[in-house]
Amino acid sequence: MGEFLSLLPPQAALETFLAAFSASLETETIPTEQSLGRVSATNIVAPHALPSFSRSTVDGYAVRAKDTHGASEGLPAFLKVVGEVQMGTQAEIPLGVGECAIIHTGGMLPADADAVVMVEQTQQASGNEIEVFKAAASGQNMLKAGEDVEADAQILAAGVTLRPAEIGGLMAMGVTTVTVTKRPTVGILSSGDEVIPPSQMIGPGQVRDINSYTLRALVEQHGGIANNYPIIPDNPDDFRNAATKALAENDVVIFTAGSSVSVRDLTAETIDNLGAPGVLVHGVNVRPGKPTILAVADGKPVIGLPGNPVSALVIANIFVTATIQKLSGLASTPLKAQIPAKLMLNLSSQSGREDWIAVKLTETPDGYIADPVFGKSNLIFTLTRAD
Amino acid sequence: MGEFLSLLPPQAALETFLAAFSASLETETIPTEQSLGRVSATNIVAPHALPSFSRSTVDGYAVRAKDTHGASEGLPAFLKVVGEVQMGTQAEIPLGVGECAIIHTGGMLPADADAVVMVEQTQQASGNEIEVFKAAASGQNMLKAGEDVEADAQILAAGVTLRPAEIGGLMAMGVTTVTVTKRPTVGILSSGDEVIPPSQMIGPGQVRDINSYTLRALVEQHGGIANNYPIIPDNPDDFRNAATKALAENDVVIFTAGSSVSVRDLTAETIDNLGAPGVLVHGVNVRPGKPTILAVADGKPVIGLPGNPVSALVIANIFVTATIQKLSGLASTPLKAQIPAKLMLNLSSQSGREDWIAVKLTETPDGYIADPVFGKSNLIFTLTRAD
Numbered sequence: 001m002g003e004f005l006s007l008l009p010p011q012a013a014l015e016t017f018l019a020a021f022s023a024s025l026e027t028e029t030i031p032t033e034q035s036l037g038r039v040s041a042t043n044i045v046a047p048h049a050l051p052s053f054s055r056s057t058v059d060g061y062a063v064r065a066k067d068t069h070g071a072s073e074g075l076p077a078f079l080k081v082v083g084e085v086q087m088g089t090q091a092e093i094p095l096g097v098g099e100c101a102i103i104h105t106g107g108m109l110p111a112d113a114d115a116v117v118m119v120e121q122t123q124q125a126s127g128n129e130i131e132v133f134k135a136a137a138s139g140q141n142m143l144k145a146g147e148d149v150e151a152d153a154q155i156l157a158a159g160v161t162l163r164p165a166e167i168g169g170l171m172a173m174g175v176t177t178v179t180v181t182k183r184p185t186v187g188i189l190s191s192g193d194e195v196i197p198p199s200q201m202i203g204p205g206q207v208r209d210i211n212s213y214t215l216r217a218l219v220e221q222h223g224g225i226a227n228n229y230p231i232i233p234d235n236p237d238d239f240r241n242a243a244t245k246a247l248a249e250n251d252v253v254i255f256t257a258g259s260s261v262s263v264r265d266l267t268a269e270t271i272d273n274l275g276a277p278g279v280l281v282h283g284v285n286v287r288p289g290k291p292t293i294l295a296v297a298d299g300k301p302v303i304g305l306p307g308n309p310v311s312a313l314v315i316a317n318i319f320v321t322a323t324i325q326k327l328s329g330l331a332s333t334p335l336k337a338q339i340p341a342k343l344m345l346n347l348s349s350q351s352g353r354e355d356w357i358a359v360k361l362t363e364t365p366d367g368y369i370a371d372p373v374f375g376k377s378n379l380i381f382t383l384t385r386a387d
Numbered sequence: 388m389g390e391f392l393s394l395l396p397p398q399a400a401l402e403t404f405l406a407a408f409s410a411s412l413e414t415e416t417i418p419t420e421q422s423l424g425r426v427s428a429t430n431i432v433a434p435h436a437l438p439s440f441s442r443s444t445v446d447g448y449a450v451r452a453k454d455t456h457g458a459s460e461g462l463p464a465f466l467k468v469v470g471e472v473q474m475g476t477q478a479e480i481p482l483g484v485g486e487c488a489i490i491h492t493g494g495m496l497p498a499d500a501d502a503v504v505m506v507e508q509t510q511q512a513s514g515n516e517i518e519v520f521k522a523a524a525s526g527q528n529m530l531k532a533g534e535d536v537e538a539d540a541q542i543l544a545a546g547v548t549l550r551p552a553e554i555g556g557l558m559a560m561g562v563t564t565v566t567v568t569k570r571p572t573v574g575i576l577s578s579g580d581e582v583i584p585p586s587q588m589i590g591p592g593q594v595r596d597i598n599s600y601t602l603r604a605l606v607e608q609h610g611g612i613a614n615n616y617p618i619i620p621d622n623p624d625d626f627r628n629a630a631t632k633a634l635a636e637n638d639v640v641i642f643t644a645g646s647s648v649s650v651r652d653l654t655a656e657t658i659d660n661l662g663a664p665g666v667l668v669h670g671v672n673v674r675p676g677k678p679t680i681l682a683v684a685d686g687k688p689v690i691g692l693p694g695n696p697v698s699a700l701v702i703a704n705i706f707v708t709a710t711i712q713k714l715s716g717l718a719s720t721p722l723k724a725q726i727p728a729k730l731m732l733n734l735s736s737q738s739g740r741e742d743w744i745a746v747k748l749t750e751t752p753d754g755y756i757a758d759p760v761f762g763k764s765n766l767i768f769t770l771t772r773a774d
Contacts, residue, residue: 210559214558313552338726
């Protein structure tokens, strides 16, 4: 577990780490309308077909398609209007040969009808009769029962993030509660004799705690529940006690320690002694963020982040996010949307190292231009100036 | 206000609409740590410089750079260690010629020091002396006071969405509360004699309300507060009363009406009579979603969405989202991240019309492949099958 003996690339480090713990996936059942962003815990099948009856998709006339065969502008078909389908009711209108019924978009097709003619393709003739100017194909301008979903078809798989569309689909089927995985809890430990809570005035040599709050926000952004703990003084006993408590109370523990070598060593030692198997990865080939620690203690993931606020956010974005996703039971890695942009200068990187660089984007007629916002990884405002 | 006399392209329709109302921007002051995703309402300037003192960025020795000039592996500079800077305290260690102090990452530089030598570039000599193997440049391995932000510099502009980095930046400056704009309230009105609440069993000809819930989720996703109202029966009085109540109680009103022509007309008429100037856009050249209504009533935006669930979501994604952003006081349109993908078949569109097509993405070594998920705009599960 020596620091930096071998630096793993971020992707390999992530795979090693994620393979070393499993998701316990506790679940809870909540109202579907409050399930935005949550992850489904079970497969759900359709309790009935959708639509549950054949519906018109236009305003017009429900017809027997064969009664309109051969109809044209020059030689319209004449049909007798024998009723009007009322919205939201059973369409109990028997249609004989040459008969049709007025129907509105969304209306239920009478049992004898197999197509709908749009009102624009008809004209009122004498009395109860209409002229149809175009032949209708069977199934035209209608949704058949079960065309969206058949009864017993799977409408939601386990491990899916609920978006507005999924919520709508469940509501359409009358599924008003849904079983989702519990949000993973993430304990955030900050340390450093020089670190004080943001509400305090800073004295000489002191800095305010930033990481507890950026990490809290990042955890919430990705569906976790963040639990912040008091800042730990730089000594082994306090480290061990705080870590043990946080590990017992959370599904994940994140350390954001002071950045000096001695405090980094203290963090690594504390994490390694927290439970088996201990530290799996110590040092990742990424800039910023090299001194990252990935560990598992008694089955729970533990992450030691660099102390510098920019490094901590970059690394948390890779490892904390993926940890929350795994513990949420997400079946697949979410798609990562991108903004393609042109970099206007050359940036050098060390061979094998992954570099994360904050940029400011400017829209031009030829697409986005990316201007790097340079800054040391200690400078939080480097990130606020970037997109 | 006749329907579809002239179809505006979506972008032109959006510009016309957004120009016709202004944001009142009521504000509230909340704890910074709870401000994720909120929009800042005021400019904020730095109450002090950050860092507030010159800090070391490495573990090593605080030195007077000129004492190391000419130092090399072969001819090291000898410096006398006269103290150690304790983390989180004033560095009250005067440095005379040829003197240095032990310092840790993040430690405060003694007033006489102007550089830090990394411990790796030194070696313990006899007693209190160290050998320095490399000349230090003034300012090396340290952050100067104010290097992140100068006192009185603007650290946050009004109209910015608070991300983890902004929250961290404010906390670093001791700004533990922040004034943000109030979340806009959005009244959602659903109508249709055939539409029933999702908790009810559907009878013949009936469908469950989907749009109230997909729209609620979309509004929440974009930072608005959604207020759902009972389903309105299809008659003018009920429409007018529900609309008047929703307009009085919300910043925005969305109609998602039945889809038949008569109900669409009723929606358009109700919206137009709700307040001046009334309907601005009726019909947008987009598929799905042509029968969109954009209106302003007594200064408040009112949007009539198509009744079909897919159309309603597509249109809400364009117009409701932008409305919430404007009413939240966002200073610029958020960047739209994209996923470039290759479409494996040709899709035709009508000249001048914008088409929105749901796709399923598959990752391949050459990038993403997009497979369109075809489906009528009545089929909500078209969207749940898509990415």
